Amino acid sequence: MNIKMDLSEIILYLDLMKKEDKRPLLNELKMMLYFLEDYQQVKEFYNKLKEPKLNIQFKFLAYSLIHFIEEREECIKLKQHILSKSKRKYYSLFIHEILLCKSQEEAMNIIDEAKQYGIELGEIWASRYDSMWRIKNDQKAWKEGIEHDQAELFPEMYEEFCEMKAKYFENLPLEHLKQNLLKEQTNGLNNRKVGKVSVFPRSVHVKEFAKRVSKGICQLCDEKAPFVDKQGNPFLEVHHIKYLSEKGTDTIDNVVALCPNCHRKIHLLELDQDFKKIKKKALKNMEF
Ligand SMILES: [Zn+2]
Ligand SMILES: [Zn+2]
Known part of the structure; x- marks a missing residue:
């Protein structure tokens, strides 16, 4: 599966x-x-x-x-x-x-x-x-x-979800998406301090933000996404600059959208120059 x-x-x-x-x-x-x-x-x-x-x-x-x-x-x-x-x-x-x-x-x-x-x-x-x-x-x-x-x-049920999700994000202005995420970031931190369970798992929204601001262009090689998915959106993968496994955060300042090739490359080679480039891109994403 x-x-x-x-x-x-x-x-x-x-x-x-x-x-x-x-x-x-x-x-x-x-x-x-x-x-x-x-x-x-x-x-x-x-x-x-x-x-x-x-x-x-x-x-x-x-x-x-x-x-x-x-x-x-x-x-x-x-x-x-x-x-x-x-x-x-x-x-x-x-x-x-x-x-x-x-x-x-x-x-x-x-x-x-x-x-x-x-x-x-x-x-x-x-x-x-x-x-x-x-x-x-x-x-x-x-x-x-x-x-x-x-x-x-x-797969059938999942596809139905993908369609609902695409429709939902289509109607959600980028500015709103960003505001929701920034608001949740502060709430999330406060909740963690008092030991509450987070009620708004962010990941799917963070990914959507990174994909949206990239406008279908890989943020490492600057090429167009290699293909579009079933909903017609450019296919890019979301990468966490500081890995979640190394205590990186699931926040919009820590993600970029990459083509599958560059995503592989980043993980395999971990080149310093690539790291610097995507770090800069992520900061620029935030200015949107
Ligand atoms: Zn690329
Ligand atoms: Zn990654």
């Missing part, structure tokens, strides 16, 4: 659906869940889904989502929410809580609680508390199942 969505694209996808009064389909939500990389991202995704306007039916998504919850408190909240909405027997909600709890005694209590809902888990589960490795295995198995059954739907 040659598509990949990052969290910022997923959040944007949900926002655009919200704007168009569309409710994401279960398969679309599963695709998003599939692409998340760690529990932090799961939490941000889950928080987003709780927005009332999205109208998410958690009782259907719960079978999938539950495997990715890594905190007992969150697990209990999801479980209670589901049980209040549906009379079905959700074995996995209780089993997952056992895997997260810390003692045999707690596990026994969960087994008893399940009985009240007509769910017989069996005593064997009493010893399976505190099993993060089982949770990781379940996550892996879920992803493999998705690859087997649903991954062929992903």
Whole structure:
């Protein structure tokens, strides 16, 4: 599969659906869940889904989502929410809580609680508390199942997102895009200081800014982009001047748009003269 969505694209996808009064389909939500990389991202995704306007039916998504919850408190909240909405027997909600709890005694209590809902888990589960490795295995198995059954739907859903995204950015003046990003940069910093989760993953917007100011011209070799993408936009890749892995920031003063050749070259050769050139370009981008 040659598509990949990052969290910022997923959040944007949900926002655009919200704007168009569309409710994401279960398969679309599963695709998003599939692409998340760690529990932090799961939490941000889950928080987003709780927005009332999205109208998410958690009782259907719960079978999938539950495997990715890594905190007992969150697990209990999801479980209670589901049980209040549906009379079905959700074995996995209780089993997952056992895997997260810390003692045999707690596990026994969960087994008893399940009985009240007509769910017989069996005593064997009493010893399976505190099993993060089982949770990781379940996550892996879920992803493999998705690859087997649903991954062929992903390109189609992804393309729909690309069209929505292109339309959205087409109607968003560059000046607004820049203002949003600069505003968010300050908010983001303040949020980090107080330990809040960022609510506006920037990446997709930062990339759009870099592509837009480059006007389809590679910012290293100054040549036109080699081809246009399916939406008719010049194909350039966004490069972080100071790498994110080296604590570079995902901000508009740290990115340039490059043709695929130059992008390869920059990473392979890491030439000082190239570095200086793109650094200058990035500063000039900011003057736009
Ligand atoms: Zn180039
Ligand atoms: Zn790069």
